[in-house]
Amino acid sequence: MIRYALSCEAGHAFESWFPSSESYDDQLARGLVACPVCASPKVAKQLMAPALGRRGNRGGLPAPAEAPPAAPAPEPVRLMSEPERQLRAMIRELHEHVARTSDHVGDRFAEEARKMHYGEAEQRAIHGEASLAEARALLEEGIAVQPLPSLPDERN
Structure with a gap:
């Protein structure tokens, strides 16, 4: 499964899961992906960092010495007034x-x-x-x- 950060033409940001990138492309082309706030079908992927699991150092970059500080919790999003x-x-x-x-x-x-x-x-x-x-x-x-x-x- 792939989680995409998405946003609509009105700037509403949301996330959605898809079985594959081809599934996302197919659903978007068929108008099945829409903003949960305004129902706009004009949706685009947003830049996001990949989520990679760590299984020790396997010849790649060395693992960080300590975890970065936790980011403050985001404000709750109100989807409907x-x-x-x-x-x-x-x-x-x-x-x-x-x-x-x-x-x-x-x-x-x-x-x-x-x-x-x-x-x-x-x-x-x-x-x-x-x-x-x-x-x-x-x-x-x-x-x-x-x-x-x-x-x-x-x-x-």
């Missing part, structure tokens, strides 16, 4: 409410919404998945739809 935590809690609560009070129709959402709109099916609360094109078509037909906001941590 309190208003952002509250907003995320409200969005989670909204998702839970929708799941409890409506029928999940999966990828048949557009089809079911049309059936109800044109009187071919009983009116009821539903939720599911629809592409952007399907949602636009429903709106153009006068069928009210509303996307649910997602949380960044649900996409990772």
Whole structure:
């Protein structure tokens, strides 16, 4: 495993582990690596010293006589502000409410919404998945739809 020091375009610094450097490159290219603070996918490696284990002096540089003094503990990093935590809690609560009070129709959402709109099916609360094109078509037909906001941590 390789630990990389990373930062996003906004300057947020964070670390992440990868099975190999090729895995990091692949995940970055596919947009799977994102800043945990702002969710920006524009991430770059930062300069860092390698962590090497010591097993005595094997013809390399001599081992230091004593360990360097310990650095002071870094300030704790706040990844989310309190208003952002509250907003995320409200969005989670909204998702839970929708799941409890409506029928999940999966990828048949557009089809079911049309059936109800044109009187071919009983009116009821539903939720599911629809592409952007399907949602636009429903709106153009006068069928009210509303996307649910997602949380960044649900996409990772």
